[in-house]
Amino acid sequence: MENTKNTKRILVVGELADGNVVGIIGELLGVGRRLADALGGELSTVFLGSSIIETAKQAFAQGADSVYAVDDTVLEDYQPELYASVIEKVCKDLAPSVLLLGATPIGRDLAPRLSWRLKSGLASDCVELSIDPETSALIATRPVYGGKALAEVDCGTTLPAMATVRPKSQAALPPDPARTGDVVLLNVYADPAVAKTRVVSKTTAEVKGIRLEDARIVVGGGRGMGSAENWKVLEALAEDLGGAVGATRGACDEGYCDTVFQLGISSKRVAPELYLAVGISGASQHMTGVSFSKHIACINRDASAPIFSEAEFGVVGNWEDVLPAFHRKVKELLSG
Amino acid sequence: MKFLVFVKQIPDPEIPPARFRIDPQTNTVVPPVGSSPVVSLLDELAVEAALRLKDEHGGEVTVVTLCNNPAMNVIKKPLAMGADELVLLQGQAFEGGDAFSTAQALAAAAAKIGDYDLIVCGTQAGDWDNGQVGPCIAEALDIPCITSVGHMEIVDGKIRGERTIGDTTETVEAPLPALVTAGNNVGKARYPKLRDIMAAGRKQPQVWNAQDLGIDHSRVGAAGALTKVRRLYVEESVGECEMIEGETPAEAGEKLALKLREMRII
Numbered sequence: 001m002e003n004t005k006n007t008k009r010i011l012v013v014g015e016l017a018d019g020n021v022v023g024i025i026g027e028l029l030g031v032g033r034r035l036a037d038a039l040g041g042e043l044s045t046v047f048l049g050s051s052i053i054e055t056a057k058q059a060f061a062q063g064a065d066s067v068y069a070v071d072d073t074v075l076e077d078y079q080p081e082l083y084a085s086v087i088e089k090v091c092k093d094l095a096p097s098v099l100l101l102g103a104t105p106i107g108r109d110l111a112p113r114l115s116w117r118l119k120s121g122l123a124s125d126c127v128e129l130s131i132d133p134e135t136s137a138l139i140a141t142r143p144v145y146g147g148k149a150l151a152e153v154d155c156g157t158t159l160p161a162m163a164t165v166r167p168k169s170q171a172a173l174p175p176d177p178a179r180t181g182d183v184v185l186l187n188v189y190a191d192p193a194v195a196k197t198r199v200v201s202k203t204t205a206e207v208k209g210i211r212l213e214d215a216r217i218v219v220g221g222g223r224g225m226g227s228a229e230n231w232k233v234l235e236a237l238a239e240d241l242g243g244a245v246g247a248t249r250g251a252c253d254e255g256y257c258d259t260v261f262q263l264g265i266s267s268k269r270v271a272p273e274l275y276l277a278v279g280i281s282g283a284s285q286h287m288t289g290v291s292f293s294k295h296i297a298c299i300n301r302d303a304s305a306p307i308f309s310e311a312e313f314g315v316v317g318n319w320e321d322v323l324p325a326f327h328r329k330v331k332e333l334l335s336g
Numbered sequence: 337m338k339f340l341v342f343v344k345q346i347p348d349p350e351i352p353p354a355r356f357r358i359d360p361q362t363n364t365v366v367p368p369v370g371s372s373p374v375v376s377l378l379d380e381l382a383v384e385a386a387l388r389l390k391d392e393h394g395g396e397v398t399v400v401t402l403c404n405n406p407a408m409n410v411i412k413k414p415l416a417m418g419a420d421e422l423v424l425l426q427g428q429a430f431e432g433g434d435a436f437s438t439a440q441a442l443a444a445a446a447a448k449i450g451d452y453d454l455i456v457c458g459t460q461a462g463d464w465d466n467g468q469v470g471p472c473i474a475e476a477l478d479i480p481c482i483t484s485v486g487h488m489e490i491v492d493g494k495i496r497g498e499r500t501i502g503d504t505t506e507t508v509e510a511p512l513p514a515l516v517t518a519g520n521n522v523g524k525a526r527y528p529k530l531r532d533i534m535a536a537g538r539k540q541p542q543v544w545n546a547q548d549l550g551i552d553h554s555r556v557g558a559a560g561a562l563t564k565v566r567r568l569y570v571e572e573s574v575g576e577c578e579m580i581e582g583e584t585p586a587e588a589g590e591k592l593a594l595k596l597r598e599m600r601i602i
C-alpha cells in the first residue's frame with residue numbers, strides 16, 4: 001500500500017564500519033537537519049547490524065532527534081534483499097517523508113531496490129537537497145553527463161521521497177556531546193530466507209597512509225606515468241602533501257597501480273580540495289570520479305588533451321621535467 | 337543459455353565541455369553538429385560479458401534497447417560484436433521516462449522474451465549516471481541481482497561475480513536466473529570485424545511498442561515516472577584553464593606549487 005501519511009520525518013539509513021558510524025552519515029544528518037527544519041519534522045536515523053546499540057548512539061551528537069536500530073546477528077554483514085526487506089518494513093512503521101542514503105557502494109546498491117519496493121522517486125548521487133516551499137517535495141540536484149551538467153530533480157509525491165547523497169558534498173554539523181538519548185530497538189523480523197545472493201569470498205586491499213576517500217589532496221596518475229617504478233614518485237609526492245594517490249583505468253590496465261585505487265564511473269569517486277592529474281588525458285569516464293574536486297590542476301605533455309578543459313591550472317610538459325621541481329618546491333613551502 | 341543484455345544509446349560523453357549545449361525548453365542535450373551518439377560504455381561491457389559467457393557455455397544473446405531516436409549503426413553495434421538478436425522498444429508511450437518507468441518497460445520486455453538465464457545491464461548509464469534501472473528490473477522480475485560486477489563466470493548453474501567495493505573485492509554467487517550489472521572491471525570490449533558490421537547492417541531489429549509489451553501506457557514513459565527533471569543546466573564555468581608557464585618545465589612546476597600555495601590549496 002502506498003504510504004500517504006505525511007509525518008514530515010526525515011529518515012537517514014545509517015551505515016557502520018569497524019564499530020563506528022561512517023563519515024557520510026554525519027553529512028546526511030547535516031543536510032537532513034536542514035530538510036527536517038524546512039518541513040517542520042523530526043530527524044531520525046536507523047541502523048541495521050548486530051550488537052550496534054552503543055555505536056548507534058553516536059548519531060545523537062551528530063544531530064539526530066531519534067535513533068532506531070534493528071539489531072540481529074543475521075544483519076552483521078550487508079546483504080541486499082535482507083537489508084531491503086528490513087528497511088521496507090521500517091519505512092512502513094516510521095512513515096518517513098524523506099529517506100536518505102549515502103551514495104556509497106552499499107547505498108547505491110540498496111537504494112534502487114527500495115525505490116522499487118516503496119514506489120518512491122529516487123535521485124542518485126545528489127550534491128544538493130532542498131524542500132520546495134510550496135509543494136513540500138524533495139528537490140535534488142545531481143551532476144550528470146560526467147559532471148558537465150547539473151540536473152534539478154523533483155522526487156515526486158509518493159512518500160518517502162528518496163535520495164542518495166554524494167560523500168563530501170554536505171557539511172556535517174559540529175558534534176554536540178550534550179545531545180544524547182536512547183536508541184529505540186525496532187521489532188522487525190529480519191528473515192534470512194529472503195537473501196538471494198551469497199558472498200563466497202572476500203579480500204581487502206592493504207591501504208598505506210590516508211584513504212583516498214578521506215584525502216584532502218589526491219594525486220592522480222595516468223598511463224603517462226610510464227611504469228610501476230615511476231608510480232612511486234606519485235606516492236612520495238602524495239605523502240609529502242598529506243594526500244593519497246588515485247589512478248586512471250589506463251594506469252591500472254598497465255599494471256602501475258591496483259584497480260581498487262581506480263577513480264571514475266563505477267570506480268571510486270573523490271571530492272578533495274585538490275586533484276592533481278599527472279599524465280592523465282581526462283576521459284569523461286575518469287572525470288566523473290573527480291569532477292567534484294574543489295580545484296583541479298594537471299600536468300600533461302599534450303596541450304590538446306581534454307584534461308586542460310576541465311582543470312583550473314595546467315602545465316604543459318613531461319612530468320619527468322615538471323614534477324620533481326614541483327615536489328621540491330612543495331616541500332620547501334610546506335616546511336617554511 | 338539465454339542471455340539478455342539491456343543497452344542504452346546515449347550522446348557521446350566525449351563532447352568537450354565548451355561545445356556541450358542544453359535545450360532549456362526540453363531539458364535535453366543538443367549534440368554538436370557531426371557528433372554521433374554511442375552505446376553507453378558500461379553497456380558495451382555488458383554485451384562483452386554476455387558474449388564471453390556465450391563463448392564458453394553456448395547459447396544466445398538478445399539485446400534490448402529502449403530508444404525513440406535510434407541511430408541504427410549505433411544500436412546495431414552489439415549485433416556486430418556477436419549478439420544474436422536485437423529488440424528495439426520504441427513509441428510515443430516511452431517518451432520522457434525516468435529510471436523507474438524505464439525499468440517497468442524493460443522488465444516487461446524481459447518477461448515477454450522469457451526463459452532467460454542471465455540478464456546483464458550496465459551498472460549505470462553514461463548520460464544520467466542513475467545506476468537504478470538494473471536493480472529495479474531484478475526487483476520487478478523477482479530475481480537475484482549483483483551490481484557492479486567485473487569478472488563473472490557460470491559455475492554449476494550459478495552466476496559468480498567479482499565486485500570491488502571500497503577497498504574490498506568480493507565474489508558473490510546467485511542461482512540463475514539472475515541479473516548482474518557490469519562495472520568497468522569487465523575488461524575490454526571486442527572490436528567488431530568489418531564483415532560482422534556489414535552483416536549486422538542487414539539484420540533488422542524487432543520493434544515493439546507498449547501495446548506489444550502488454551503494458552499499460554500509464555506505467556511507462558513520463559506517465560509512469562516517479563521523478564521529474566525540473567531543470568538541466570550547465571554551471572557557470574569557473575573560467576578557462578590558467579596555463580602556468582616558465583622558462584623551463586621545471587620552472588613551470590615550481591610556479592604551479594607557488595600558485596597552489598598562494599591560493600591556500602596546499
Ligand SMILES: Cc1cc2nc3c(=O)[nH]c(=O)nc-3n(C[C@H](O)[C@H](O)[C@H](O)COP(=O)(O)OP(=O)(O)OC[C@H]3O[C@@H](n4cnc5c(N)ncnc54)[C@H](O)[C@@H]3O)c2cc1C
Binds near residue numbers: 247265283284285300
Ligand atoms: C566502459 C568504460 C569504463 C571506463 N571507466 C573508467 C574509469 O572508471 N576510470 C578511468 O580512469 N577510466 C575509465 N575508462 C577508460 C577511459 O575511457 C580512458 O581510456 C582512461 O581514463 C585513460 O587513462 P589515462 O588518461 O591514464 O590514459 P591516456 O588516455 O592514454 O592518457 C595518457 C595521457 O598522458 C599524457 N602523457 C604521456 N606521457 C607523458 C609524460 N611523460 N608527461 C606528461 N604527460 C604525459 C598523454 O599526453 C596523455 O594525455 C573507461 C573506459 C570504458 C570503455
Ligand SMILES: Nc1ncnc2c1ncn2[C@@H]1O[C@H](COP(=O)(O)O)[C@@H](O)[C@H]1O
Binds near residue numbers: 344378435467
Ligand atoms: N533506455 C534504455 N534501454 C536499454 N537499457 C537501458 C535503458 N536505460 C537504462 N538501461 C539499462 O540500465 C542500466 C542502468 O541505467 P541507469 O539506471 O539509467 O543508470 C544501463 O546501463 C542499461 O543497461
